[in-house]
Amino acid sequence: MTSPGSVLTPEQWGRDVLLPHRPHATNHLDRGQYRYSRDDALLMRYIEHSPHALLGSIVVDCDHPDAALRAFEQPSDHPMPNWVAQSPSGRAHLGWWLAAPVCRTDSARLQPLRFAHRVERGLCISVSGDFAYGGQLTKNPIHPDWETIYGPSTPYELRDLVTIHTPRQMPRRPDRAAGLGRNVTMFDTARLWAYGQWWEHRHGGVDAWLQLVLQRCHAINTEFADPLPFVEVRATAHSVGKWIWRNFDEVAYRARQAELGRKGGKIGGKIGGRVVSPAKIEANRQRRIKIDRALALEVLR
Incomplete structure (x- = not known):
């Protein structure tokens, strides 16, 4: 347990904030990223802070030389980040640690992911962050190449990260999606498409159905400026496909179509x-x- 008002430490970040057991990491972004053991990944300059299935932290890329000032000192309505890892130029990644990780692969629980997407966009607006930042890899705050300033040692509830800049809803066009918006857009686009496709493919077997949904999710992913990793695309496709296959039958489908017609x-x-x-x-x-x-x-x- 940490006392109120205490500051996050490098040890706590590596032990509690970093979620993946085998994170993706790299020393050079242009040379690709690979999975490492937790200990080896913590030696790399860039590291995956959350696994593909769970969002444990919201990270914003602040591409300004006064990123730390925007994060901690200038008057603003956003909560203080838990850490700021900045390069010698002053540009930095700002991280807010979540008390309850948000699932990114469950089509039956889209509401928390949509909320997290809005929160991420509000924080990004508040610090004038980069909307195109993909969010998978972050500057490793423990690495000596970065100057890290630590904030509160306690995580935030999502509702505590809402600011006056948090939008009430987000655009869902794939070409406008970034960050968590890609997960939300893929879920919404794929599931609405799959509802109508189930009737035509209901006799083909679950494996053929899942492959069809995966192909659709892959097509959606190609429309993003910064596509999601394949593991996230596959997890989303299986979540959408399995949920529909498990919950749809001819009676449920006809009832849904009748309700759509009535509305x-x-x-x-x-x-x-x-x-x-x-x-x-x-x-x-x-x-x-x-x-x-x-x-x-x-x-x-």
């Missing part, structure tokens, strides 16, 4: 078999009016 009939209409919202119907109507007016003016001329 579509109440809130809008259908065009070409697609449910269209009232707002889109009105926008189409206004567009037709503009076209008709333009055509009438052309005829009068």
Whole structure:
């Protein structure tokens, strides 16, 4: 146990904050990353702070020479990070340690991951961080190449990391996704696609089904500016595929389709078999009016 107000130590970071048993690590980012034993990985300059299945810390890349000032000293509404590992140029990785790790591979529990994504984006905005940072490898705060400033020795609950910059919702287009947004976008895009595909492939067996979902997740991953590691893509695909295979049958599928049809009939209409919202119907109507007016003016001329 740590006393209130105590400061994180290098020993505590290596023992408690670092989650993977065999982290990916490297001394040079351009030469690739490999798995090492925990002790060997702690000797490398860059290290994987959380395993692919669990998010144990939120790390933000602050690509400014005054990163430590932005993290600790300047007036801001964000909580103090647990550590800041900075290079000689002053640029740094800022880390907030989570009391309860967030699962990144369970399609049945997307809400905590979505919340973590919003929290990550809010912290990034607060310190003017790099939105393109992938988040897998971080500057190893124990390595002597970095000057590390340690903050509180106690982890944060996710709700304690909410700031005025935390967005209420995030864009889900793959080409706009970064950091945790890639996991959320892959889950949402893959599962919505898979719901409709299950009916056509329900007689092909679970292995063929999982392979199909994996191919779809891989296609989504190629749309990210910084793709996820294959192990995360595979874990997401299996989570989505197994959940649907386990929970769907013909009765459940027909009930879902009937519910979608009922909602579509109440809130809008259908065009070409697609449910269209009232707002889109009105926008189409206004567009037709503009076209008709333009055509009438052309005829009068």
